[in-house]
Amino acid sequence: MKKKLPLLMPGCEKFQSYRFPKTNQxxxxxxxxxxxxxxxxxxxxxxxxxxxxxxxxxxxxxxxxxxxxxxxxxxxxxxxxxxxxxxxxxxxxxxxxxxxxxxxxxxxxxxxxxxxxxxxxxxxxxxxxxxxxxxxxxxxxxxxxxxxxxxxxxxxxxxxxxxxxxxxxxxxxxxxxxxxxxxxxxxxxxxxxxxxxxxxxxxxxxxxxxxxxxxxxxxxxxxxxxxxxxxxxxxxxxxxxxxxxxxxxxxxxxxxxxxxxGPLIHIAMGRAQMGERAGESDRRNPLKMTVVDSRGLTRVRVVADGRVVGTWHLEDAAKFERALRIPKSARRYVRVEVRSRDGARGYSNPVYF
Ligand SMILES: [Zn+2]
Ligand SMILES: [Zn+2]
Incomplete structure (x- = not known):
């Protein structure tokens, strides 16, 4: 006769949730x-x-x-x-x-x-x-x-x-x-x-x-x-x-x-900050960006008039600071978007032109 092998380790019944429907509920x-x-x-x-x-x-x-x-x-x-x-x-x-x-x-x-x-x-x-x-x-x-x-x-x-x-x-x-x-x-x-x-x-x-x-x-x-x-x-x-x-x-x-x-973002061009319009004198300045994530940044991208005008791939940096000249051909706006190591994302509001 074949010996019936156990399906559960001895003494473990009390750990199985389904035996206690009330508390499990x-x-x-x-x-x-x-x-x-x-x-x-x-x-x-x-x-x-x-x-x-x-x-x-x-x-x-x-x-x-x-x-x-x-x-x-x-x-x-x-x-x-x-x-x-x-x-x-x-x-x-x-x-x-x-x-x-x-x-x-x-x-x-x-x-x-x-x-x-x-x-x-x-x-x-x-x-x-x-x-x-x-x-x-x-x-x-x-x-x-x-x-x-x-x-x-x-x-x-x-x-x-x-x-x-x-x-x-x-x-x-x-x-x-x-x-x-x-x-x-x-x-x-x-x-x-x-x-x-x-x-x-x-x-x-x-x-x-x-x-x-x-x-x-x-x-x-x-x-x-x-x-x-x-x-x-x-x-x-x-x-x-x-x-x-x-x-x-x-x-x-x-x-x-x-x-x-996750990520924190600040951008400015001259005196114009995100959400604001960059006047002629502001546009003589590069876009200044600061991006931070204590859990590690992997990508920063600058988008102007729907086109990517700058991309950086980072190795888990906690902070990224950069100034970028935006081409004169961009006539509407510039914004920054960010990815972090775990897939978290951040999007700045635009600086408008
Ligand atoms: Zn709703
Ligand atoms: Zn709704």
């Missing part, structure tokens, strides 16, 4: 959230280490997220806890269809906005304390929200991951939007570890297209988190003197910010 929610919190804490440490090599003061924050006040799965409290882990200075909770989350946001120290759906696009609306009712005409609705004093941004301008791809009409109407305006070049919807995916590549392409037309379009990077897990996977580094909502919105609206999930 709880862990199935808690453990992934804890893993994401560790990632958020790691990203906070990374930026803290980087700041030692970066002389400009900036605040970090995300302008787009959801809770169960619309179609998100988390609460405002869970969002706020994650914001703390990620070391973000500010977070807007922008639920769809209104601002019923506002009292909870006030209690938990985060800000609120909203994201109604209008014809062709969603609308990111910040700094408005009541529900906005769209008339289902994109250009009219944006103008009305601005008239009410709101800061408006275009979320996921080419669609969102994994399968929503906007059509030509949806992209084309952005050419008619009065500039300057704010537009996401990174949207982390449905992403959980890193925000970057091919929809962001197409958003960056559209951004270059609009900038090459001479439009002033300031970039934003937001998580669009529908689960608290994703808070912190991308953020805006805002060169604002203090963390007060009005100030942050004013500085973002001027494009004095960069988009990142």
């Amino acid at each position: 709880q862990a199935r929610w808690d453990y992934p959230l804890r893993m994401c919190r560790w990632l958020a804490e790691e990203s906070a440490r990374r930026v803290k280490d980087s700041r030692r090599h970066f002389r400009w003061k900036f605040l970090r924050g995300d302008c787009h997220s959801h809770t169960h006040h619309s179609d998100g799965i988390g609460t405002v409290a869970e969002t706020a806890a994650m914001v703390k882990s990620a070391g973000l200075d500010f977070q807007f909770v922008t639920d769809h269809w209104g601002v019923t989350q506002a009292p909870e946001c006030k209690r938990h120290g985060v800000w609120f906005g909203q994201e109604p759906v209008t014809k062709l696009h969603h609308m990111g609306i910040l700094g408005l304390n009541h529900a906005f009712a769209p008339k289902m005409d994109f250009l009219v609705d944006v103008a009305e929200a601005k008239r009410l004093g709101a800061t408006v941004f275009v979320p996921h301008p080419t669609g969102w991951w994994p399968v929503t791809a906007y059509n030509a009409e949806q992209k084309k109407i952005l050419e008619k939007l009065p500039d300057p305006f704010l537009m996401e070049i990174c949207n982390g919807a449905n992403n959980i570890v890193t925000a970057w995916d091919y929809t962001d590549d197409s958003a960056v392409k559209l951004w270059d297209h609009l900038l090459s037309m001479g439009r002033v379009v300031h970039a934003m990077g937001n998580t669009d988190a529908h689960a608290p897990h994703a808070i912190g996977i991308v953020w805006n580094g805002v060169f604002a003197p203090r963390c007060e909502q009005k100030t942050i919105l004013a500085v973002l609206s001027k494009g004095r910010s960069f988009v990142s999930n």
Whole structure:
């Protein structure tokens, strides 16, 4: 007779999760959230280490997220806890269809906005304390929200991951939007570890297209988190003197910010800094750039009028400083983009010509 061999080492039954469905049920929610919190804490440490090599003061924050006040799965409290882990200075909770989350946001120290759906696009609306009712005409609705004093941004301008791809009409109407305006070049919807995916590549392409037309379009990077897990996977580094909502919105609206999930970027040409226009005397100067990532930089690229005009491949440098003459033939803008060793990315806002 053949001896039956054991399937489990003796005495190990008590370690098998499936034998304890009740505790396992709880862990199935808690453990992934804890893993994401560790990632958020790691990203906070990374930026803290980087700041030692970066002389400009900036605040970090995300302008787009959801809770169960619309179609998100988390609460405002869970969002706020994650914001703390990620070391973000500010977070807007922008639920769809209104601002019923506002009292909870006030209690938990985060800000609120909203994201109604209008014809062709969603609308990111910040700094408005009541529900906005769209008339289902994109250009009219944006103008009305601005008239009410709101800061408006275009979320996921080419669609969102994994399968929503906007059509030509949806992209084309952005050419008619009065500039300057704010537009996401990174949207982390449905992403959980890193925000970057091919929809962001197409958003960056559209951004270059609009900038090459001479439009002033300031970039934003937001998580669009529908689960608290994703808070912190991308953020805006805002060169604002203090963390007060009005100030942050004013500085973002001027494009004095960069988009990142790791690297820090500062660029200037003469007296013109990112988001500003370089006058004739500024253009006599080279573009001065400073890029920092304590976890190691691997590539820095300078883009002018949609063309790459400078590339450096680095071996995990923590800091990169360079001055580059931008060809006179560039007539619209220059911007800088960066990759880090672990794939993290950063995008400066442009200096406009
Ligand atoms: Zn949306
Ligand atoms: Zn959203």
